Amino acid sequence: MEQQFDTSKIGMWLFLATEVLTFGALFAGFGLMQNKYPQEFVEAHEKLKRWAGSTNTVVLLVSSFTAVMAVLMARTNQAKKCAMYLWLTVGCAGIFMCIKAYEYTSDFEEGLYPAKYYSHVGDLIPGSHGYATFFSFYFMMTGLHGLHVLIGMGLMSWLAIRASRGEFSDKYYTPVDLVALFWHLVDLIWIYLFPLYYLIT
Amino acid sequence: MSTHTEHAENPKAETVKYSITLVALLILTAITIGASYINFGSGNVVIALTIATIKGSIVALIFMHLLHDKPVNAVIGVAGFIFLGIFLLFDFLDVGSRTNPQPINLHPMPAVTAPATAGAPAAADTKKE
Amino acid sequence: MEHTLTSGAVLGDRPRPVKNYLNETTGIWSWMSTVDHKRIGIMYLCAVCFAFLLGGIFALLVRLSLLNPQHTLFGKVWVTAEMYNRFFTLHGAIMVFLFIIPAIPASLANFVLPMMLGAKDVAFPRINLMSFYLWCIGAIMAIGSMVIGAVDTGWTFYTPYSTTTDGAVGLMTMAVFILGFSSIFTGLNFIATVHKLRAPGMGWFDMPLFVWGIYATGVIQILATPVLAITLVLLLIERVFQIGIFDSRIGGDPVLFQHFFWFYSHPAVYIMILPGMAIISEIIPTFSRKTIFGYRAIAYSSVSLALLSFIVWGHHLFVAGESDLANVVFSALTFLVAIPSGVKMFNWLTTMYKGNISFETPMLYALSFLFLFAIGGLTGIFFSTLAVDIHLTDTYFVVAHFHYVMMGGTVIAFLGGLHYWWPKMTGHMYSEKWGRIACALVFIGFNMTFGSQFLMGGQGMPRRYFNYLDQFQPIHAFSTYGSWVLGSGLFLTAIYLLASLKTGPLAPDNPWGGTTMEWESSSPPVVHNFEEQPVFEHEPYDYRHRTVTHV
Secondary structure (H helix, E strand, O other), X not given: OHHHHHHHHHXXXXXXXXXXXXXXXXXXXXXXXXXXXXXXXXXXXXXXXXXXXXXXXXXXXXXXXXXXXXXXXXXXXXXXXXXXXXXXXXXXXXXXXXXXXXXXXXXXHOOOOOHHHOOOOOOOOOXXXXXXXXXXXXXXXXXXXXXXXXXXXXXXXXXXXXXXXXOOEOOEOHHHHHHHHHHHHHHHHHHHHHHHHHXXX | OHHHHHHHOOHHHHHHHHHHHHHHHHHHHHHHHHHHHOOOOOHHHHHHHHHHHXXXXXXXXXXXXXXXXXXXXXXXXXXXHHHHHHHHHHHHXXXXXXXXXXXXXXXXXXXOOOOOOOOHHHHHHHHOO | OOEEOOOOOEEOOOOOOOOOOOOOOOXXXXXXXXXXXXXXXXXXXXXXXXXXXXXXXXXXXXXXXXXXXXXXXXXXXXXXXXXHHHHHHHHHHHHHHHHHHHHHHHHHHXXXXXXXXOOOOOOOHHHHHHHHHHHHHHHXXXXXXXXXXXXXXXXXXXXXXXXXXXXXXXXXXXXXXXXXXXXXXXXXXXXXXXXXXXXOOOOHHHOOHHHHHHXXXXXXXXXXXXXXXXXXHHHHHHHHHOOOOOOHHHOOOHHHHHHHHHHHHHXXXXXXXXXXXXXXXXXXXXHHOOOOOOHHHHHHHHHHHHHHXXXXXXXXXXXXXXXXXXXXHHHHHHHHHHHHHHXXXXXXXXXXXXXXXXXXHHHHHHHHHHHHHHHHHHHHHHHXXXXXXHHHOOEHHHHHHHHHHHHHHXXXXXXXXXXXXXXXXXXXXXXXXXXXXXXXXXHHHHHHHHHHHHHHHHOOOEOOOOOOOHHHHHHHHHHHHHHHHHHHHHHHHHHHHHHHHHHOOEOXXXXXXXXXXXXXXXXOOEOOEOOOOOOOOOOOOXXXXXXXXXX
């Protein structure tokens, strides 16, 4: 059993490594475009809502805490608390998505669309492609991240249902551990995303 | 799972550990937000990324259990970041050192003179090359 | 049933089990829902061979288009430049993504690697099956894109042409995206298997070198393929939404696409060659009846090749607009990456020295590999030399170089491995006579086709060009004739291998006298590979204690 647990963990870490490179490549593209359009990117940063990004960061950190607590509860045979912590994690993720949805809609209202749909007026360097590129990357990366949050929510909900059925114990808590690892990666990506998009001035 | 059973025997201690970690992460978040209001010039990016890396390391080591796990998992996780770093390093090396030089044997374009009517066949001859 | 090797040794046999992995369960659903690595390996084998056929047909069309500069056959023009662009694009894309990247890991290694470790299966059998279905989906999408509007960008999809051309670029790139995940999951599976599923007593340095090669390949698959996935997504989004990342008219940088693309695609060529080298490391000791020379050197060189492959990709961008500093750095690093390959070549040759060599078909392919890969690898050094690359890049010289390493290397090794493990996988021996004839045809045809291209490239014939100067016509024609010889050799191989399933003599457990663990199972193996859990007892390639009869 331990061999299977260790094997599954290696498998999950290998998958996480691929995620690091996936998002990392997007970060690289973002960084290189920032290099190309420094002024436009700085100006575009200001248009994002700092309070929303900061709140989301806090929410995700709390959800990381609840996720690791869920694993602890699973392996100490506290099934009810495990389910509770898993639902709390889902709840935090839900808050994250709501704040993101609000951000997106208010950005769209200002004409801050990605790529060729960018229609904001009042930029300091009109006609420059840098703004549209910034928002393209912003929506792509937060969109891909949001997709991962949704997937995580789905997986955690499924696990919470299984936990309340008593399927996990100190003898078998592999799925909780693996999904929690995935969730921590989602948090980790946001830890980098937040300062690079919201805080650089 | 011997390392896990050690910890499992003491869930209260584990909970305290995780709670302290969360508080540390929240403090670091506050610091990074605060630092962004102060203008360090290009140092802002460095500070932001450094704090982000510290936060990320804490999440990886404690929340993701890398500190107590078998080393192979940490090697895999770190490898992802190292190779991402390689990608970034060489890309910035290229983009940052481009000078767009002109070819060294570039000749200026010869001036094109309007062909005189009498000299038109001669002009046509030279053009045939 | 006994089998006599040409060297005269006779190998005994234990009773052949009635039920093996092929006939234990029957019916198409038992195959489609299998999680048995051997069955998945066989399905993959059929799949990649189909892809090889498709890519090969396009190759023949490419060569046929270039038979003469007027593009005529029997006096009639039959091909246009647009068609030609699609031929070479599809040849490249199918061969690279549908055949050569998955071929050895997903078919041969899938079958053999767990058995070499004494395991029952890979670490994640269901993910193994999912990987196969992802390949199938990617293949269907790729073929679909050919039908809808075949891509003509070259397999490298360089921007800005790929962001603006019509042709089903989106569908093809998404097919490759899916195939990338198939590749990632295969690599993930093998890495976990090697870490955790070795037989009791088998340490890292007791594993066969084939396993080291596949492990190193898996490392590359995990770390490089995600970047390709993102590159293709960005390409698609640029095409549809015009983000402004790769198209300079909207503020992008086309060279950035090439950085993104080659960060994967250079390590990808090591995904292609490392499994081939891994097979050679198995065949040479077996057919020299001698312990491999420098086991640790070969093992370390496999891993270091995987790691070094990540720091050289810029050599594909030497004339693309990369800065001079980056050019010089990448040129220097590319010289480094040649060293591990050289280490292996020397070790293989030294293994053969004073060995008891026999020349069955797998060994003939292995010897061909040594010759052809040496040429391919050495011409690679020409390209790492920045000053030479400026002149040779994008000519037929580079086409010849990469065909020597990819086809002369990987495909030849694949054929060698196919023949080597054919008795194990199918339980039948193929015809040695036809094997040797086909190998000769393949070798001669290959050198005709691609050796001549070195000459053309050196004289300046550019690649991917439809029209060419009359002076190149004799060489082009010779290359085309060579492609027919090569094609006939490959076609012949398919025929006699398939025929062996019906008429080939039954194979013993260990027809070649191999020392690795897969030879201790029956041919074909039972469903769980071994009748009892094997325990690691002697080093691989240990011919000193080898007894001739199998107990």
